[in-house]
Amino acid sequence: MTKTFPTGGIHPQKYKLASDIAITDAGLPEYVSIPVKQHIGAPAKIIVSRGDKVKVGTLLAAADGIVSAPVHSSVSGEIVRIDRQEDSSGYYEDMITIKVEGDEYIREIDTSGKLIKNIPDNPEEIMQSIRNAGIVGLGGAGYPTPIKTTVPEGRKAEYLIVNGIECEPFLCADDRLMQEKAEEIIIGAKIINKLLGIQKAIIAIDENKPQAIEIMTRLTKSYVGVNVRTCESKYPQGSEKQLITAITGREVPIAKRPIDIGCIVQNVGTVFAVYEAVMKKKPLFERIITVSGDAAEKSANFRVRIGTPADFLINKIGGLTENTAEVIFGGPFMGTSVANLQAPVTKLTSGILLLSGKIAAKEPETACIRCGKCVDACPQGLMPFEIARRARNNDFSQLMQLHARDCIECGSCAYICPARIPLLDYCKISKAEAKKILKKQ
Amino acid sequence: MLKISSAPHISSPVNTRSLMKGVIIALMPAVLASLLIFGFDALKVLLTSVAACVACEYLICRYLLKTAPTTGDYSAVITGILLGFNLPSSIPLWMILIGAFVAVGIAKMAYGGIGKNLFNPALVGRVFLFISFPQQMTTWPLPHPGKFFAADAQTGATTLGILKHLDSESLSNTLTKYSYQIDNIPNYLDMFLGNTGGSLGEVSALALILGLFYMLYKKIITWHIPFYYLSTVFILTSIMWFYKETPELDPIAHMLSGGLLLGAIFMATDYVTSPMTVKGKTIFAIGCGILTVVIRIFSAYPEGVSFAILIMNAFVPLIDRWCIPRVYGTGRK
Numbered sequence: 218m219t220k221t222f223p224t225g226g227i228h229p230q231k232y233k234l235a236s237d238i239a240i241t242d243a244g245l246p247e248y249v250s251i252p253v254k255q256h257i258g259a260p261a262k263i264i265v266s267r268g269d270k271v272k273v274g275t276l277l278a279a280a281d282g283i284v285s286a287p288v289h290s291s292v293s294g295e296i297v298r299i300d301r302q303e304d305s306s307g308y309y310e311d312m313i314t315i316k317v318e319g320d321e322y323i324r325e326i327d328t329s330g331k332l333i334k335n336i337p338d339n340p341e342e343i344m345q346s347i348r349n350a351g352i353v354g355l356g357g358a359g360y361p362t363p364i365k366t367t368v369p370e371g372r373k374a375e376y377l378i379v380n381g382i383e384c385e386p387f388l389c390a391d392d393r394l395m396q397e398k399a400e401e402i403i404i405g406a407k408i409i410n411k412l413l414g415i416q417k418a419i420i421a422i423d424e425n426k427p428q429a430i431e432i433m434t435r436l437t438k439s440y441v442g443v444n445v446r447t448c449e450s451k452y453p454q455g456s457e458k459q460l461i462t463a464i465t466g467r468e469v470p471i472a473k474r475p476i477d478i479g480c481i482v483q484n485v486g487t488v489f490a491v492y493e494a495v496m497k498k499k500p501l502f503e504r505i506i507t508v509s510g511d512a513a514e515k516s517a518n519f520r521v522r523i524g525t526p527a528d529f530l531i532n533k534i535g536g537l538t539e540n541t542a543e544v545i546f547g548g549p550f551m552g553t554s555v556a557n558l559q560a561p562v563t564k565l566t567s568g569i570l571l572l573s574g575k576i577a578a579k580e581p582e583t584a585c586i587r588c589g590k591c592v593d594a595c596p597q598g599l600m601p602f603e604i605a606r607r608a609r610n611n612d613f614s615q616l617m618q619l620h621a622r623d624c625i626e627c628g629s630c631a632y633i634c635p636a637r638i639p640l641l642d643y644c645k646i647s648k649a650e651a652k653k654i655l656k657k658q
Numbered sequence: 659m660l661k662i663s664s665a666p667h668i669s670s671p672v673n674t675r676s677l678m679k680g681v682i683i684a685l686m687p688a689v690l691a692s693l694l695i696f697g698f699d700a701l702k703v704l705l706t707s708v709a710a711c712v713a714c715e716y717l718i719c720r721y722l723l724k725t726a727p728t729t730g731d732y733s734a735v736i737t738g739i740l741l742g743f744n745l746p747s748s749i750p751l752w753m754i755l756i757g758a759f760v761a762v763g764i765a766k767m768a769y770g771g772i773g774k775n776l777f778n779p780a781l782v783g784r785v786f787l788f789i790s791f792p793q794q795m796t797t798w799p800l801p802h803p804g805k806f807f808a809a810d811a812q813t814g815a816t817t818l819g820i821l822k823h824l825d826s827e828s829l830s831n832t833l834t835k836y837s838y839q840i841d842n843i844p845n846y847l848d849m850f851l852g853n854t855g856g857s858l859g860e861v862s863a864l865a866l867i868l869g870l871f872y873m874l875y876k877k878i879i880t881w882h883i884p885f886y887y888l889s890t891v892f893i894l895t896s897i898m899w900f901y902k903e904t905p906e907l908d909p910i911a912h913m914l915s916g917g918l919l920l921g922a923i924f925m926a927t928d929y930v931t932s933p934m935t936v937k938g939k940t941i942f943a944i945g946c947g948i949l950t951v952v953i954r955i956f957s958a959y960p961e962g963v964s965f966a967i968l969i970m971n972a973f974v975p976l977i978d979r980w981c982i983p984r985v986y987g988t989g990r991k
Contacts, residue, residue, distance in 0.1 A: 227670075308661075462986075554662045555662075584772050585773045592935055595983075597985060597987075598984050599985060
């Protein structure tokens with residue numbers, strides 16, 4: 218029985234061009250630029266200076282407080298710049314630029330391919346390893362993992378859900394990781410189990426990944442408490458709230474966290490990073506990225522060092538083709554379009570997509586025909602057309618009644634709208650206004 | 659030069675124009691049926707109606723509102739076809755022009771164009787003509803299938819008209835030419851195929867049902883409005899029939915006669931003038947069903963679909979206010 222969330226959702230074309238392409242190493246660029254803020258919370262504090270020699274895994278910036286994460290060097294070489302540089306969304310952020318020389322790792326990292334199964338007994342030790350490795354939610358939210366895996370006082374963890382649902386079109390990084398590093402992910406889940414003090418983990422995979430489901434189902438047989446659940450291929454099945462509802466039937470109450478109903482969701486990439494941090498002492502300095510798109514000459518799944526410029530990767534798949542209209546960091550639904558192709562890959566970059574004008578076309582907006590498709594599509598049960606209608610007139614009086622702040626920004630409404638109304642933009646504006654109102658209260 | 663845009667960077671292949679095209683394709687079986695049944699006259703009525711509706715919207719956009727014409731979305735074409743469908747094939751063409759002006763000019767454009775109108779434009783046009791020209795609007799040429807250019811020499815009554823007349827006749831006791839026709843109520847097969855008197859588009863149940871399945875398959879409409887509308891009519895007329903209130907017409911004949919299928923499939927499902935949520939659609943459709951039966955059986959008019967839908971159109975804003983979806987995380991009922 219495949220599981221899914223009951224309200225809303227859409228079935229866009231999947232374009233999983235890279236699902237059968239094995240992960241390869243992207244190689245080393247000449248320079249990497251590593252932002253000090255690649256997570257939700259305070260930027261990391263820089264502890265190196267220009268001219269310093271660093272190795273792969275050297276700490277560049279330390280976590281500044283609890284809601285923060287350290288940043289490590291992804292290459293060996295010399296620090297040539299520490300200043301504000303333009304990131305993928307066009308903002309200027311503090312970055313550390315390193316000129317690559319050789320590829321020397323710090324000694325602590327275990328670079329052998331050996332699978333390690335014996336999980337440390339001490340949860341405190343595990344937590345320290347995760348914290349030191351700078352692990353954040355790799356699904357895109359970038360919430361520091363140590364906070365998410367700490368069960369607050371008075372709460373009890375019941376479900377650990379490993380999110381293997383990659384519902385954005387084109388992206389295959391998680392799919393490939395599950396196919397190639399299945400056992401590491403299962404051990405990673407057991408490590409997080411230990412932190413949470415529970416025995417069970419559910420690996421959720423959507424049904425358009427038959428190989429990943431097959432491999433995971435086979436391997437989980439020898440691990441007590443870890444099970445695979447197949448979910449319907451539906452967008453946004455990979456959203457935390459919608460996944461919890463699909464698996465457990467529970468809903469995260471408004472303004473509460475998943476842990477309040479006993480759930481913890483971790484992306485497969487994050488779980489793999491936890492395995493590497495705890496078992497291999499490897500900080501988070503590389504990740505898997507799908508480079509694809511309908512305008513791309515070919516598709517690839519790369520293991521990429523954090524800070525690698527986008528154009529280095531785009532050139533690896535044949536460069537910017539003539540019919541590339543838009544370059545996206547992330548998926549086509551929730552990603553951002555990028556103008557600066559030197560922008561570096563961060564911990565949160567799940568893909569780089571070259572979209573043609575055919576997909577990325579924004580048709581002119583026409584009048585709402587009240588078809589109700591946005592209402593049917595919204596996984597949160599909102600009325601995007603009504604939120605948009607009011608936001609357009611700067612009428613923010615009904616924001617609370619319309620639950621604008623409960624928008625998860627999945628973009629299903631704007632995707633489905635036949636009148637091409639930018640519903641998500643209006644919902645985002647309204648959400649920001651709602652937050653302002655809440656702050657005042 | 660790379661494009662920069664806000665998320666999402668992908669959109670559904672379905673837009674307003676393609677939805678409207680889909681509805682037009684769904685209307686085609688009924689258009690063909692009307693041509694087969696009523697011949698050349700049907701073609702004249704439909705072409706006049708579509709041309710008048712499109713021209714009306716174009717001219718109003720262009721010269722009155724001075725905006726880019728919205729005729730490219732094909733919604734005026736649908737209004738034109740539906741208006742034509744609601745007319746008898748013998749109607750003088752100039753009356754269609756008036757109907758088209760009322761439908762598009764008043765019921766649609768005066769409200770602000772597509773998406774803003776409260777009432778179904780085609781139905782407003784139809785009811786306007788019905789009230790203004792009752793004679794011409796209730797003269798129903800008999801079908802002459804196969805003879806495309808044959809003039810509509812013979813006229814007859816619709817199934818519902820025959821029955822309504824029987825009612826009043828027993829009261830007034832006047833002799834009419836319909837009095838013999840109680841035996842002439844068409845059989846189910848004729849009603850299903852469309853071999854019966856009536857408006858252009860309403861006579862062939864088969865063609866309309868084909869259109870319904872096409873729209874459901876293409877996900878242009880959901881099943882809720884047609885299902886609840888038709889079920890309500892079926893259940894209520896069954897009760898009436900069972901208690902001998904309407905011995906002449908059984909529930910199946912009710913389903914197949916008049917504009918019920920046309921209304922339930924193409925008129926009540928109009929996006930603009932029907933509620934947005936499933937719950938709202940259900941209430942709306944049941945309301946349409948109840949009103950249709952009430953008007954058919956208790957009023958002076960033989961047919962109640964147009965009035966039923968128009969009355970329920972007026973309740974749509976209210977229904978939409980009642981039927982808001984349950985927001986995620988607010989607790990289940």
